[in-house]
Amino acid sequence: MPSPSRYRQIAGNLLAPRNAQPFTYSDGPIEDYLAEVVANTPDCGTLSPALAAAIKDWPTHYHLGYNRSFLLRPFGNLLRGKSVLELGAGCGALTRYLGETAARVTALEGSPKRAGIAASRCRDLASVTVINDTIQDLELDETFDVVTLIGVLEYARAFGPETEKPEAALLAVAKSFLKPGGHLLLAIENQLGLKYFAGSAEDHIGLPFFGVHDLYTGKSPVTFGRKELLGLLKDAGFAFIEQFVPLPDYKLPITVLCPACFDGETAAPDITPFILNSYRADCQPASEHCFSLEAATSAIVRNGLALDLCNSLFFAASPEPGARACDPALCVAHYGTQRAPEYVKETLFIRENGAVRVRRQYLEPGLPGREYGPVANVLEDEPYLPYPLYHDSLVPLINTPGWNVQALALWAKGWVDYLRGKAMGGQLPGKYLDATPLNCAVAPQGEYIFFDLEWETRDGQTVPLQYVVFRGLFQSLAWFANVAPPADRTPTRTLVLVASVMGRLGIPLEPEMLEECIRREQEFQAQATRVLQSADAFNSQSLTVRLLA
Structure with missing residues (x-):
């Protein structure tokens, strides 16, 4: 539970320190727009049509788009009935999905404005508590089944305490809130992602080749390559680490490749079509690439480089050896691009009896509307075609x-x-x-x-x-x-x-x-x-x- 000596109630599900310090991170005027939209929308659910209708550009898509939740949907069994600590809740896009799925969610956000938006978005969920505080100052007297660091580790130098190893300090804090056998879910852009070699702007600084040229400073946001980030997790005491690949990235994914795709078993789908299909879904494409991502992909997959050159790094890590985060038979979870809520589906590629089976289902089977329109939508399971x-x-x-x-x-x-x-x-x-x-x-x-x-x-x-x-x-x-x-x-x-x-x-x-x-x-x-x-x-x-x- 949050420390009563440190926190006071600001609103129904929002707590803040009694002596809060200034926090400078902000997306500017867009946060005023988000606050107004969320406050005036009765249905703030993950698949809310009203929130989807309020999307007008990249920032609003990032904060209001339901495909934010696709990153975590493959972990439904890990989250259901469990306690979750979300470190860095932003404006509540993932908080909302966690609150709809887990038994109890404590969401931490350093920005007062963003914390208020996250709390407003989850105002009808009794399972969610939002705390406006910094990670290093967080006071809780409990541990959690799952801790998330989604798009947060890269800011450890810029907003964390003055330490020699700020990323290590942040991972230590996250690990300290885990129950024995619990899981950390960590997502960050890949410093060496293929699109950044092709000329896409670095995700935080906004300049092409900034990350590839390793121009980060001691106080700037920073990303890492796969080997370096794995080393940070191992040094932090995580004994079991699984890599997942969100496509095209962790921010607005349409597909998540699971560890079963990379374990060497013959019964696994070819990942190449999933990677190729994701490029057109990138909501932050470069104005010009110096080579074709599509043409380069087959050689990258054949040479076993997909885990190293994916655009985002996404790890599930546990201090306990062998603690898997999702069904080991799940190879791929595919969701597709933006659709009307009643047509949003989940397509799972699952190992069954030495082969791969494709299973499809609506995320919200009970939503009305599919009976109208010039065409019909038919979901059927089928064998995977290799x-x-x-x-x-x-x-x-x-x-x-x-x-x-x-x-x-x-x-x-x-x-x-x-x-x-x-x-x-x-x-x-x-x-x-x-x-x-x-x-x-x-x-x-x-x-x-x-x-x-x-x-x-x-x-x-x-x-x-x-x-x-x-x-x-x-x-x-x-x-x-x-x-x-x-x-x-x-x-x-x-x-x-x-x-x-x-x-x-x-x-x-x-x-x-x-x-x-x-x-x-x-x-x-x-x-x-x-x-x-x-x-x-x-x-x-x-x-x-x-x-x-």
Whole structure:
């Protein structure tokens, strides 16, 4: 319990020191906006549609986006019925999820403004207590099953006490609050993450190559590479350390790779497609990368460097040997990009009987709304297909200087011919709505096997072949952060390029049909995400061509 001699009650679930000292960290005016939004939103749950609707830029997405919780969802069994100490609660995005999951949560936040927002966001959760205090001054007379340090260790030098080893001191404090056999969950950006080599700005200083060039000072925020951070945890007395990989990073992940992916067992999914798929979900992309993250990924995975070059480091550590933090059979937890709350799902890749099984479920099965809209959402379990994706072969093609429309048409021909074979009178059965190259595996004998066909038309309605080819090509091309310079006179506006490729394939996309395809996709995306994209948004999309090939 919090020390009554040190803390007084500020509000229902908010405590603060009786003699509080100034705390300088702030995100500025955005915190006023967050405070107003949270205070005036009746439903502040993790999947709150009202909070999602208040997102307007990167800071609000970071604080209000429900995908913050995806980082911790694989640890549901570790958290349920347990006590949790959250060191560095911020504005309460993870606090809210912890409060909905764990039996009891004590959330610490040094900033008075942020602590107030976190408390307000959890005001209806009796299990949550927010304390406005610094980590080094925290006074509690209890220990916890789980302690979290999410995006906090990097500030130990800037805001911690004057010590020779501030990171070691912070880890010692965190460990001191753990029960025997408890777990520390620690997430931080990777100093040597692949995107930082490619030119993304350092996450705290905001300058490209700042971390890669190791320019941190004694009072600046600091990140670490994998080996260095593992050493800090071992020196702090953590005997059992497991690494998880949040993709694209720990801040707004869509996927979490678990230790089972890296233990050498044959029954494990290929991690390459998950890494590739995550790049387009990065909410802080560089304005320009000096090389293709997508093209570099396969070699990185083949050479066993994924754990070292991931963008974020995420460890579950325990003082007790062998204390696993999650189900050892869980290989991957995948959640996907922003969706309407009723469609947010969890896809688990789990080892079962020497193979990998894919299991899918809604995070909130009881939410209404799925019965409406032009398409139906169908979740089904299925076996994992250990085959390359059709889309994989596009990665080297479009990253080779001099690619052109003809090359793209040759790449797409096998997929399009398959769909043609299923069409009658230019119409496909509705189950092929989502049959894109990203959902197509290629078996050893060249057979195409589609998976995760979760969207289909309602009531047996057919769907135009042109539309399925349009959305498959558009998705496949928009998937790339950047591409190599194409041949002269090759269009880079995505719509023009798609129409050109379809023309080469004998599926002309006349202006009227193009408008129809855009209208259908607008309706589809509005249903799935509650965001209506304008026609201009489609028209303005272009491939980003690297200056360096």
